[in-house]
Amino acid sequence: MLEARDVSFSYERGSPVLRQVSIAIDRGEIVLLTGSTGSGKSTLARCLTGFIPHVIDGSFSGHVAVDGTSLDSMRINEIARKVALVQQDPEGQLCTLRVSDEVAFGPENFLIPEDELAQRVTNSLKAVERPDLMDRATYQLSGGEKQRVAIASMLASGPDYLILDEPTSSLDPSGTHRIRDVLSNLKSQGMGILCIEHRFDKLRSVADRVLQLADDSIVPFTPPPEGSRSGDRSSIEPDSRPLVRAESIGFSYGPRQAVQDITIEVDRGEIVALMGDNGSGKTTLLLLLAGLLSPDSGRVYLDSQAVERLPKTAVARKTAVVFQNPNHQIFESTVWKEQTLGIDVFGLEEETALERANEYLELAELADTRNRNPFSLSHGQKRRLNISSIMVHEPELLLFDEPFIGQDVHGREFVQSVILSAISRGGSALIVTHDSQFTVQFCDRLLFMDNGRILLDGTPSQVMGRLRELGRNEYVNGVGDV
Secondary structure: OEEEEEEEEEEOOOOEEEEEEEEEEOOOOEEEEEEOOOOOHHHHHHHHOOHHHHOOOEEEEEEEEEOOEEHHHOOHHHHHHHEEEEOOOHHHHOOOOEHHHHHHHHHHHOOOOHHHHHHHHHHHHHHOOOHHHOOOEHHHOOHHHHHHHHHHHHHHOOOOEEEEEOOOOOOOHHHHHHHHHHHHHHHHOOOEEEEEOOOHHHOHHHOOEEEEEEOOEEEEOOOOOOOOOOOOOOOOOOOOOEEEEEEEEEEEEOOEEEEEEEEEEEEOOOEEEEEEOOOOOHHHHHHHHOOOOOOOEEEEEEOOEEHHHOOHHHHHHHEEEEOOOHHHHOOOOOHHHHHOHHHHHOOOOHHHHHHHHHHHHHHOOOHHHOOOOHHHOOHHHHHHHHHHHHOOOOOOEEEEEOOOOOOOHHHHHHHHHHHHHHHHOOOEEEEEOOOHHHHHHHOOEEEEEEOOEEEEEEOHHHHHHHHHHOOOHHHOOOOOOO
8 A cells, every 4th residue: 555644745945735635545446636736736746756755855744655664764766666656747757868768767777687678668668559659769759759658667667556647638539548548457457556637537437536635635526516618709700811821831850750741821810729649740830830940841921921031029929839848938036027027028018018917827826926936836837827927918829739738627717718818809829739628619620630741620520520530539539419
C-alpha cells in the first residue's frame, strides 16, 4: 500500500498547500483523483514520491509510507524503484536527447543488465503504441509524443506504484484509449496506480475509486451540476473577411516534413478548431500562422499583408499565441509584472490598459496571486496567466495550443469567455484541441490534420460525420449525434 496520513505542506515563503490530507492506494487498484486547479493535487503527488521533502524545500509534516516503510527512512533512489511519477509537464522530466536513451535512463541507473534493458525500452514504447519514436530526438517531439515517452520511461523502471499527473492532457483520443488499456493491464499485474485528472471522464471506466481533493480533504467524488457553456455565440457571426490566410505553406524539421502544402483561411468573427493525432503538425501550423516560424514554401498573410514583410512587433500586436507548455511564455518575477508586461512592450495607454489587466486577472481567478512568482503557480493557473496577460493588448487573432489542459470547470469557462471577447471585437480564434465536445458546441469550423496536411475542413458536424465514416470513432465518441 502507498499511503499518506495527515500530510501538510507549504512551499518556502508560501501559504499552506496541503493541510492534513490522507490517501491510500492499494496494489492492483486504480484511483482517480480530481479537484479544482490549485487545490494541491500535484503537490500531493510529489509527497507520495518523496520529491517532498527529499528534493523540494518547504514545511512538511505527516507520514508517507510505501508497503509499510516510511519514505523518511529511504533514499530517493530507493523510493524511485518503488514509486514512479509522470509529471504534468512531460518536457520537465526529459533528461536526454534521444527517445531510446530517455526510456532507458531510469533502468540504466538501476544497473539493469544490458540485454534486459533493451527489451524494457522496446516493450515500454510498444505499451504506449509508439515504437516508431525510438530513434527520434526528444526536442523534436510534439507535446503528446513527449507525454507518451514520459509514460514509457516510467514503465521501463518497473515500479510497484505509478502516479500520473494529467496523463491524457496532451494525448489525442487514440492515445487516451491506449493509456486506458495500459493502465488496466498494469492493474492486472498488481501495480497500484493514482491518476490525477481534471477530465475524469476519460479514465473513469478503468478506475476502482474516484476521489476529490477539496477543502483540504480527500472525499468520494460528486459530479458538479451540468452547466451551460460560457457566453453567447448567437449574435456573433463570421463576416467572410479573412484575418489570417496561408497559401501552399510547407515546413520541415530537417528531413521530416511537418507541414505540407496547406492552404487555409480564418475569417473575422470565426472560431476554428484544429484537431489531429499527436505529431500531425498542428503546433507547427499554429507557429507558422503566428509568424514565429517562417515557411519553407508558400506564404502567410495577416489582414491581407504578407507576415514576412511586417515588423515583428506589428504581428505580435495583432496576434496572441498561447503555447502548449505554459512555462515557455513566463518572463517576469511576479504575476502582476507578467500580467502588465505588454503595456510597455506595445506602448498601450496606461490607465485603460491597467484597468483591463486587473479585469482579466480577476476573471482568471488569479487576483490573490499577484505578488507570487508565476512559477509557483499550478500548471492550470500558469496557463490562465498566459491567456490573461496576452489579452491586455486586445489582440485580434487568438492562436491557442491546447488551452484547456489543467483547467477545471471555472478555468474552461474563463478560456471560452476570453475567446468570445476577441470574437465580439471582430477578431478570430484558431484553437488546437482534442476536446470534441468544445469543438462541436463552440466552434464554427473544424480542421483535421493528418501527416502534415489538412485532411478535412468543414463545420464540426460535417467533419465529425466524415471521421465516423473513416472509422476514427475515438474523435466522435462522447459528443452524441452530429
